[in-house]
Amino acid sequence: MTDWAVIERHGLTRDEYARIVSALGRDPRPTELGIFSVMWSEHCSYKSSRVHLKTLPTTGRLVLQGPGENAGAIDIGDGLAAVFKIESHNHPSFIEPYQGAATGVGGIIRDIFTMGARPIALLNSLRFGPLDDPQVRRVFAGVVAGIAGYGNSMGIPTVGGEVNIDETYAGNPLVNVFCLGIARTEEIVLAAASGAGNPVYYVGAKTGRDGIHGATMASTEFDDRSAEKRPAVQVGDPFMEKLLLEACLEVIATDTLVGIQDMGAAGLTCSTSEMGSRGAAGIQIDVALVPQREDGMTPYEIMLSESQERMLLVVKRGREAEVERIFGKWDLHAVRIGEVTTDGRMRVLSDGEVVADIPNRALTDDAPLYNRPIAEPAYLRDAQALSFAGMAAATPSEAFRQLLAAPSIASKHWVYRQYDHMVRTNTLVFPGMGAAVVRVKGTARALAMSVDGNARFVYLDPRAGTQLAVAEAARNVACTGAVPVGATNCLNFGNPERPEIMWQFAKAVEGIGVACRALDIPITGGNVSLYNETDGQAILPTPVIGVVGVLDQADRVLGRVFRSEGDVIVLLGEGHGELGGSEYLKTAHGAVLGRPPVLVLERERALQRLLVEAAAARVTRSAHDCAEGGLAITLAECCFDAGIGAEVSVPLSAGATPAAFADLATLFGESASRVIVSTAPARAQDLVRMAAAANVPAQLIGRTGGDRIRIVVEGRTLIDESLDEAEQVWSTAIEKYFVRPRAIA
Amino acid sequence: MKFAVVVFPGSNCDHDAYYAAKHVLGQEAVFVWHKDARLGGADAVILPGGFAHGDYLRTGAIARFSPVMAEVQAFAAAGGPVVGICNGFQVLLEVGLLPGAMLRNRSLKFQCEHVYTRVEQTDTPLTLACQAGQVLHLPIAHGDGNYYAEPDVLAQLERNRQVVFRYATRDGQVTDVANPNGSANNIAGLCSEARNVVGLMPHPERACELAVGSADGLALFESVVKSVAGLRTVA
Numbered sequence: 001m002t003d004w005a006v007i008e009r010h011g012l013t014r015d016e017y018a019r020i021v022s023a024l025g026r027d028p029r030p031t032e033l034g035i036f037s038v039m040w041s042e043h044c045s046y047k048s049s050r051v052h053l054k055t056l057p058t059t060g061r062l063v064l065q066g067p068g069e070n071a072g073a074i075d076i077g078d079g080l081a082a083v084f085k086i087e088s089h090n091h092p093s094f095i096e097p098y099q100g101a102a103t104g105v106g107g108i109i110r111d112i113f114t115m116g117a118r119p120i121a122l123l124n125s126l127r128f129g130p131l132d133d134p135q136v137r138r139v140f141a142g143v144v145a146g147i148a149g150y151g152n153s154m155g156i157p158t159v160g161g162e163v164n165i166d167e168t169y170a171g172n173p174l175v176n177v178f179c180l181g182i183a184r185t186e187e188i189v190l191a192a193a194s195g196a197g198n199p200v201y202y203v204g205a206k207t208g209r210d211g212i213h214g215a216t217m218a219s220t221e222f223d224d225r226s227a228e229k230r231p232a233v234q235v236g237d238p239f240m241e242k243l244l245l246e247a248c249l250e251v252i253a254t255d256t257l258v259g260i261q262d263m264g265a266a267g268l269t270c271s272t273s274e275m276g277s278r279g280a281a282g283i284q285i286d287v288a289l290v291p292q293r294e295d296g297m298t299p300y301e302i303m304l305s306e307s308q309e310r311m312l313l314v315v316k317r318g319r320e321a322e323v324e325r326i327f328g329k330w331d332l333h334a335v336r337i338g339e340v341t342t343d344g345r346m347r348v349l350s351d352g353e354v355v356a357d358i359p360n361r362a363l364t365d366d367a368p369l370y371n372r373p374i375a376e377p378a379y380l381r382d383a384q385a386l387s388f389a390g391m392a393a394a395t396p397s398e399a400f401r402q403l404l405a406a407p408s409i410a411s412k413h414w415v416y417r418q419y420d421h422m423v424r425t426n427t428l429v430f431p432g433m434g435a436a437v438v439r440v441k442g443t444a445r446a447l448a449m450s451v452d453g454n455a456r457f458v459y460l461d462p463r464a465g466t467q468l469a470v471a472e473a474a475r476n477v478a479c480t481g482a483v484p485v486g487a488t489n490c491l492n493f494g495n496p497e498r499p500e501i502m503w504q505f506a507k508a509v510e511g512i513g514v515a516c517r518a519l520d521i522p523i524t525g526g527n528v529s530l531y532n533e534t535d536g537q538a539i540l541p542t543p544v545i546g547v548v549g550v551l552d553q554a555d556r557v558l559g560r561v562f563r564s565e566g567d568v569i570v571l572l573g574e575g576h577g578e579l580g581g582s583e584y585l586k587t588a589h590g591a592v593l594g595r596p597p598v599l600v601l602e603r604e605r606a607l608q609r610l611l612v613e614a615a616a617a618r619v620t621r622s623a624h625d626c627a628e629g630g631l632a633i634t635l636a637e638c639c640f641d642a643g644i645g646a647e648v649s650v651p652l653s654a655g656a657t658p659a660a661f662a663d664l665a666t667l668f669g670e671s672a673s674r675v676i677v678s679t680a681p682a683r684a685q686d687l688v689r690m691a692a693a694a695n696v697p698a699q700l701i702g703r704t705g706g707d708r709i710r711i712v713v714e715g716r717t718l719i720d721e722s723l724d725e726a727e728q729v730w731s732t733a734i735e736k737y738f739v740r741p742r743a744i745a
Numbered sequence: 746m747k748f749a750v751v752v753f754p755g756s757n758c759d760h761d762a763y764y765a766a767k768h769v770l771g772q773e774a775v776f777v778w779h780k781d782a783r784l785g786g787a788d789a790v791i792l793p794g795g796f797a798h799g800d801y802l803r804t805g806a807i808a809r810f811s812p813v814m815a816e817v818q819a820f821a822a823a824g825g826p827v828v829g830i831c832n833g834f835q836v837l838l839e840v841g842l843l844p845g846a847m848l849r850n851r852s853l854k855f856q857c858e859h860v861y862t863r864v865e866q867t868d869t870p871l872t873l874a875c876q877a878g879q880v881l882h883l884p885i886a887h888g889d890g891n892y893y894a895e896p897d898v899l900a901q902l903e904r905n906r907q908v909v910f911r912y913a914t915r916d917g918q919v920t921d922v923a924n925p926n927g928s929a930n931n932i933a934g935l936c937s938e939a940r941n942v943v944g945l946m947p948h949p950e951r952a953c954e955l956a957v958g959s960a961d962g963l964a965l966f967e968s969v970v971k972s973v974a975g976l977r978t979v980a
Contacts, residue, residue: 148855152886153796155757239755239799246754329778330754420857420886422951422958423794425761430958439956441764555956 002027010037016368023362031300031348031355035363038266038304039273042530045367048496049528052509060522062485070111070191070261072524073183074486076550078443081188083117084180086125086451086490086546088529092233093175097142101175102150102236103308108179109154110262113245114311116189116252117181120424121438122151124161124177125451125490125544129170131407131737139173141738147177148418153238154245158419159427160436161451165407171534176490178451178546182440189252191261192279193314193340198258200283200338203327204244204310207268208293210234211306240309247330248311254326256319263310269303271312273346277364284347285338287355299355303348314340377500383460386580386594393660394588396632396667396718401729403629403668404636406587410733411640433641434560434624435476437551446554448482450547454628455540456581457596462504464596466511466543468672471604472627473547474519478608479623479675481556481615482549487516489526489545494538496530504541512543518601519608521547558615560624561642565705567621568684569648573607573674574697575631577655577665583628584668599672603696607673610694619683619690626674632667632719634676636709636726645723648702649712666713678704746973747773749787751817753808754779758794758830758950765950766791770966779811788973789826789870790817792833794886794948804847804889805835814840826870826969827942831887834934834944842942843935844902845894851927855888859958860925862933862947863913866906869936870972871943871965880917881961883947885925890946892928899929910934910945
């Protein structure tokens with residue numbers, strides 16, 4: 001008799017259950033039901049998203065490995081590859097912030113080193129609710145500490161990232177973690193099993209009861225009983241992972257492996273079925289051989305455990321002793337738990353008795369695929385109409401100070417001071433100074449990387465919003481002088497079973513494809529996180545794009561800040577006074593309204609080429625992208641940390657904005673494809689010539705120097721602030737939420 | 746000369762120390778695994794930064810039992826230069842080659858940033874090439890760098906001129922504001938009574954090239970080279 005209650009608890013529908021019966025030709029055994037449940041979860045199967053993801057551009061001249069493996073890989077020259085990916089750990093981080101974030105870092109690091117790459121940089125993209133809520137502060141502080149705790153112990157620098165704030169993340173924070181590693185191209189290892197009779201090894205931490213059904217948890221919404229799911233969050237052990245990292249890289253260099261995969265979501269189940277499926281082979285294991293942390297674990301529990309810091313290896317037959325010797329050196333036990341077979345099945349024994357016997361394809365390629373219904377959300381039309389009715393325009397000075405203190409704009413020094421961002425001595429551009437840049441030792445090159453995503457823009461127009469996100473991440477990379485060469489994405493959305501959420505998702509993916517094609521930046525992998533809802537309230541749709549670029553001459557790298565007094569300030573690109581979706585509207589009026597700025601991808605591409613060319617020719621001395629807060633905030637950010645003021649004069653660029661808001665639109669509008677650069681006076685005309693040849697508008701708007709930030713529009717001084725005071729507001733805005741109250745004397 | 750960089754499981758600044766010695770200074774450098782009982786004929790030993798054995802107990806508390814430490818102690822007893830950086834300093838405290846202990850930073854947080862450090866003594870192998878009072882711009886990266894010792898021990902350290910580095914302002918003033926972690930007497934680094942064992946929390950190996958933020962650490966590595974050359978001349 002079929003127990004529907006049990007099936008429902010496994011997150012499976014009746015239709016899905018019928019498919020299982022048909023794939024097996026019988027009812028599943030209990031362990032098999034558990035295996036199908038996790039492998040067919042949204043988290044592992046991408047069943048709602050796959051039809052859309054397939055439309056993304058994933059190939060290119062430099063792509064060595066696209067989606068489908070542990071991570072993507074791009075050829076960066078000198079026989080080396082950049083191996084990178086971004087992944088979310090949202091749900092666990094809400095339930096247990098420190099461990100949720102820490103294990104997210106651990107997971108993405110394993111994805112990189114299993115490819116045979118030495119991880120050299122971490123970035124993260126974080127979203128939280130408003131910081132005046134003590135619960136939000138607890139989650140924020142816990143997440144940052146967790147990222148620091150894990151990354152610092154691993155000796156992998158956390159070199160950059162972004163933090164944004166919105167009410168919709170209060171009950172559903174986002175923790176997206178990006179890792180990049182370097183591999184010799186010929187040493188890249190894939191996660192495929194092949195060669196009948198080759199032994200399958202288990203290495204790393206013992207298997208416990210932690211994290212069972214973590215993948216299933218990540219595939220449902222939150223409600224007031226979410227705290228009960230705490231046991232489904234795992235505890236990280238960065239020391240164990242550090243040993244695994246060093247030992248695995250040492251083993252990989254000996255060419256003794258056929259394939260290797262980490263045990264992340266769905267643990268042993270996912271690694272065995274995916275490795276078998278990729279290699280068109282089967283794998284047979286005996287769970288009784290799996291090292292266990294506690295007594296009496298059932299095959300079901302062993303197969304579904306998400307205990308951290310575990311790897312599955314397929315070793316070339318005859319090379320076992322070499323592999324075991326290296327793991328032994330690191331005090332790790334490599335245990336043989338099974339072997340590769342030819343029948344394409346995942347067969348699990350328990351002391352010799354079969355507890356699961358499933359065709360691999362049924363769990364992977366033949367998993368359910370849904371083309372879920374989509375419908376334009378009802379909110380859209382009203383939200384896109386921006387009337388300014390009932391809004392009282394702030395004074396420029398008020399708005400300037402308010403924006404400097406907005407947590408999305410303010411200095412994140414409090415955050416990244418907790419991250420070791422210098423270990424490995426490669427960091428050329430420090431966190432908060434623009435896109436992160438790390439040099440590649442042994443070459444003249446460096447790699448730049450940036451993670452970006454403006455969720456308000458995506459909420460107001462998903463297709464346009466993601467194009468802006470791709471453009472911004474690539475622009476940030478180009479500002480350093482690097483050529484953007486590849487991207488990864490992390491797509492955080494609400495419940496895909498709601499047609500309006502699925503519409504946001506479909507349009508957002510469409511936009512990513514359009515921009516990546518136009519800018520020639522293939523997507524080499526990524527991650528989808530759905531069901532980001534609490535009590536029926538979805539987050540803002542938040543796709544995060546990570547772009548990687550190559551800088552041929554590391555010594556030409558540029559950062560955001562002005563370099564010396566008396567330099568000429570040049571605005572590349574044009575403002576159109578677009579306040580739609582802006583940080584100004586959100587901060588000053590609490591409004592998420594209007595249409596996102598217009599992006600012309602051809603112009604964007606020309607701008608990015610110019611930035612790279614000008615940096616290589618040493619014509620520019622600094623470059624900073626105009627994003628949240630527009631021209632005024634961007635100019636201020638060029639002055640901060642440099643101790644150099646600036647005075648600029650620009651024309652009114654209000655576009656269609658009503659007169660009362662025209663000045664504000666000029667100062668704080670977030671028109672796309674704009675960058676503030678500085679250049680030595682002797683090179684200013686070279687820059688103007690290069691810009692003209694590239695067909696990029698370039699205006700000489702002022703000079704660096706002094707101790708004030710002054711912005712004149714059409715002859716009227718709208719901003720005239722002390723640099724020190726402005727910097728004080730900007731640099732302390734986040735920190736002050738976390739300063740512990742001092743005892744009253 | 747030859748540097749030995751000890752690798753404990755969990756060390757993570759081992760590659761950086763090796764790179765500084767070998768590729769920036771152009772000296773010979775070897776890694777020595779913590780289970781090895783020999784230092785490979787090295788002229789100077791570096792205990793690098795990191796989280797030896799995970800540091801889940803007290804920092805450095807397990808590393809002191811690693812087989813290589815007996816050899817490091819013998820090398821130190823024979824007058825060989827031993828430098829402990831960050832976690833390496835913590836290991837030197839645990840093994841008793843230097844006095845005192847590390848508490849958590851007074852911020853209760855891990856801190857990674859550049860600080861100013863004043864050179865107090867120039868008769869150690871790590872500071873031979875420096876000027877007394879010279880201010881170095883060096884990174885710190887630690888959660889437990891708040892140096893503590895009993896008052897009588899502190900007094901003795903001061904009397905014996907064993908405080909080699911102090912946190913200071915850019916112009917060399919030793920103030921509380923310049924103290925990043927709450928260390929007693931702003932102590933950033935110490936030497937042994939015999940002066941050949943030096944531990945410090947800042948990371949000179951991260952400050953050997955301007956491209957990565959500072960080259961002020963180079964003088965410390967050059968000091969070791971000079972001191973080894975001096976030892977050879979004497980021998």
